[in-house]
Amino acid sequence: MKGLVIWIRTAEGSDESILDKLGRDIEERGGRVEVFHSEAVENLGMEKNDRAKAIACAMLASHGVVVIASGTEKPGINPGEKLEIRIIEESDLRHSDTHDGFMRDLELAGLVPPPKYDVHPDEEKEILKKLQDLGYLEE
Amino acid sequence: MLVPPHGGRLIDRQCEGSEAEKIINQVRDGILLTLNAREKNDLEMIGNGAMSPLEGFMSRADYETVIDLMHLVAGPVWSLPVVFSQKDGDPDVSPGDHVGLKDIEGTIWGDMQIEEVFKADLLAEADKILGTTDDSHPGVMYLKSISGKYIGGKIRSIRRRETESFQNYRLDPKETRVLFRARGWKTAVAFQTRNPIHRAHEYIQKCAMEIVDGLLLHPLVGETQEGDIPADVRMRCYEEILKDYYPSSRVAMSVFPAAMRYAGPKEAVFHALLRKNYGCSHFIVGRDHAGVGNFYGTYDAQMIFEQFDPDELGIVPLKFEHAFYCSKCGGMATPKTCAHDSEHHVFLSGKKVRSMLKDGILPPPEFTRPEIAEILMEAARKGDN
Numbered sequence: 059m060k061g062l063v064i065w066i067r068t069a070e071g072s073d074e075s076i077l078d079k080l081g082r083d084i085e086e087r088g089g090r091v092e093v094f095h096s097e098a099v100e101n102l103g104m105e106k107n108d109r110a111k112a113i114a115c116a117m118l119a120s121h122g123v124v125v126i127a128s129g130t131e132k133p134g135i136n137p138g139e140k141l142e143i144r145i146i147e148e149s150d151l152r153h154s155d156t157h158d159g160f161m162r163d164l165e166l167a168g169l170v171p172p173p174k175y176d177v178h179p180d181e182e183k184e185i186l187k188k189l190q191d192l193g194y195l196e197e
Numbered sequence: 198m199l200v201p202p203h204g205g206r207l208i209d210r211q212c213e214g215s216e217a218e219k220i221i222n223q224v225r226d227g228i229l230l231t232l233n234a235r236e237k238n239d240l241e242m243i244g245n246g247a248m249s250p251l252e253g254f255m256s257r258a259d260y261e262t263v264i265d266l267m268h269l270v271a272g273p274v275w276s277l278p279v280v281f282s283q284k285d286g287d288p289d290v291s292p293g294d295h296v297g298l299k300d301i302e303g304t305i306w307g308d309m310q311i312e313e314v315f316k317a318d319l320l321a322e323a324d325k326i327l328g329t330t331d332d333s334h335p336g337v338m339y340l341k342s343i344s345g346k347y348i349g350g351k352i353r354s355i356r357r358r359e360t361e362s363f364q365n366y367r368l369d370p371k372e373t374r375v376l377f378r379a380r381g382w383k384t385a386v387a388f389q390t391r392n393p394i395h396r397a398h399e400y401i402q403k404c405a406m407e408i409v410d411g412l413l414l415h416p417l418v419g420e421t422q423e424g425d426i427p428a429d430v431r432m433r434c435y436e437e438i439l440k441d442y443y444p445s446s447r448v449a450m451s452v453f454p455a456a457m458r459y460a461g462p463k464e465a466v467f468h469a470l471l472r473k474n475y476g477c478s479h480f481i482v483g484r485d486h487a488g489v490g491n492f493y494g495t496y497d498a499q500m501i502f503e504q505f506d507p508d509e510l511g512i513v514p515l516k517f518e519h520a521f522y523c524s525k526c527g528g529m530a531t532p533k534t535c536a537h538d539s540e541h542h543v544f545l546s547g548k549k550v551r552s553m554l555k556d557g558i559l560p561p562p563e564f565t566r567p568e569i570a571e572i573l574m575e576a577a578r579k580g581d582n
Contacts, residue, residue, distance in 0.1 A: 165205035166250055166271035168509075172205030174580055176476075177371040186376040192365050194449060 059089075061119035061141045063167045064158070065112065066128040068148040076151055077095055077126045084124055087171040094127040109134050116141055124170060140168055198383065200511055204250025204273045207371055210353045211244035217355040222303050224297025230348070232286045232298050232306060235456040238419040239279050239452060240298060240307050241470070242455060244301045244354025244461060245369040249474050254281035255347030256313040264325045267466070274509050276466040277326060277458060280317075281309070283346040290314060295468065298352070306352040317463055319345050327460050329492055336489075363418060368451040373413060374396075374476040376449055382410035386479035386515065387472035389486075391408070391417045392547070393426050393434040393573055395565045399442065399522035400529035401481060405515050409479055412448045414439075415472065419456035428452075430576040434569045441564045442566070451475075461485070461493035463500035465514075473512040484512045506576070510561060519544070522563035551577070 068076065069142055081093040094115050097107070104110045112133035119125040120140045127133075128148070137143050144164065150156040164170040176186065189195045204309035212220060214332040232240060242248045250273055255263070258270045260278050269275045281298075282288075290296055290311050316409045320330050326335045361367055368376065375386050386405040390398065399516040406412050414435055418428040435450055456472065458464050464487035486498035499516040509515070518531040521544040525537040525540045535542070545553075550560055559570045 111512060165268070166273055168272065172201055176199070176202055176207050178376055181371070182375050185372050186379060187371065189368075189376050189379065194368075195379055 059171075060105045061122050062164070063112070063115045063123045063132045063135070063141065063143045064124065064164075065115075065143060065145045066126070066148050066151060067132075067145060068128045068130060070130050072097055072128065072148060073126060077128055078090040080151065081126050084126075084170050087173060089124050089171050090122065091126065091164060095117070096128070108132075112161055116143075131150045136137060137167065142167070144169070198480045199377055200247045200473055202370070202474045203470050203511060204269075204271075204277075205308075206248040206249065207246040207374075208243070209246055209251055209371070210240075210252060210309045210351070211246075211356050211369070212353055213356045213358075217357075218351060220308050220355060221297075222293070224305060224308050226367050228290060228294060228296040229303075229305070229310070230281070230290070230296050233282070233284075233462070235401075235458075236281055236298075236308060237300055238454055238456040239281075240354045241356075243279070243352055244307065245355070245484050247370050247455075247471050247474050248279060249370070251275075251279055252515060253312075253351035254349050255279055255310060257315040257347075260315075260317065260347065260349070261577075264322060267463070272467070274505055276307045276463040276470070277460060278322065280347045282343040283314070283348055284344065292350075296444070296566070304357075305355065306357075307352050309348070309352045311439050312350040312493065314346065314348050317347050317570050319343070324462055326546050327492070331492075334459065334489060334492055335457075339458075345450050346532075358407070363427070363452045366450060366452045367430070367454075368449075368475075370474045370476065373449070373451060373475060377411060380411060380446065382448075383411040384478040385413050385476060386481060387412045387413045387415050387469075387475065387477040388481045389415055389417060389453065389468050389472070390431065391425055393431050394438055394569060395550075395560075396522060396529060396563065397544075398437065400520045401483065401517045404517070405481055406447060410441075410447070413472070413473070413475065413477055414448060415453040415456060416449040416450075417455055418452040419454050425457075426568065426573075427576070430572065433572050437568045438566060441568075451543055457487070457491075459489040459492075461486060461488045462497040463497035466501055466505075466510075469510065469514060473510075479513045479515050482516050511544045524563075528550060 077093045081091050084091045099111050108129035108131045112135045115125040115127045116135045129180055146160055165172050190197050241249050253270050262270050263275050263278050267276045273370050292311055294311045296309050299305050323330045323337045323340050386409045388402050416431050462579055465482050472480050482499050502514040518533050520529055520531045521542040523530045523535045523541050525541040526535055545564050553560055554574050
């Protein structure tokens, strides 16, 4: 899978829990994901600015990982052969419709794995019964 | 684990029972647009997820990208337009309108949230998709019979099981997926057919079965052209041959409710992608798959798959030569496996078989199993083929 930086545009000093939530969503699908918090930049001894953060994210993502980070500015990095960059406003991620639409676009582009189930386990039970009734499966 | 659906997830926009009633109540007194036979088939297959990732009839951007590049705007491979045409006598509509979709008898089959109304160049569509603008091609005739105005938008389809033909064989993609898993199949090959089964088909299917866990026999029962063997005759042939000649635990038969477009190579890709949604990892592509007349080269429908990265297709095309019985080999073979001259081969054209059946002559058992020949003969007597 191609590497991906998901760059969430936020207001200054915004709560970064939304990054973790998105990270968990992708991890539950079986994606390799790294959430890059602002403090990570400082811990790495780097200058605290969005550009430095974005470069670090791009380097990490180019190894086939999904990297989620946030910033008040645009990341200022370019996609490449091994790297895709998607930018989304924090407010859009907080609405279920736009959140789902964003994730769906990533799925269709092959950048994040699809949900684990093709058929929900509850529905699967009903289908099994139908298949037995039709003679496709033994009771 | 089965192959994932095309675009990652199975679309489910099909409604039944109270949910369907709700749609009918919402649209019955509003704007109703008319589905033709092909669009009705497409509506069903978008709704049940067979056409995943499509969620509705295409808007202009997808339509143009599919025609020019064989991909959807969002990325996945897609080789044929799936569109809804404005009909004479239907009201004009605009983006934002919520409309009902009915057949010519007035039965409501779904709804659409209109996103776009756009003009299309149907001759250009014919040229790019069918490779011809010749009136003798049924796909060209179809395009010349519709308006050049398309209406795109997300749909919901209504399932009316009581009206369906082949009710015991109607499995949606999520149902075939559950079936394959329950049988322990990790790989399955789909066989698309609009012909009765002869020994050559049986041979090809069984060759394919040697490398996968199971076979999905998937006869097409949507709209076809006059002259094709009717679906009920083909189904009877398959029912008969499955009784004695296939291991039941390794085969499933279900109908494929798509309409034929006769788009040859592009339709072969389309058929493969849809079978991926049904959970199949492999798809048999014969010579001149989905072809008609002499519009396509013998191997065009096989070669087109080379234009794609295997990962973006997500289903493996199994390309077969025509098969025949060779009296020297003493068995079924193809030009790839037989060293003998054609004088030793038992091979009959479809036209020749039809003529024999009409004259009351059974085709040789090396060509058609006698049980199948009897069914075809009976159908010929009744004028069904």
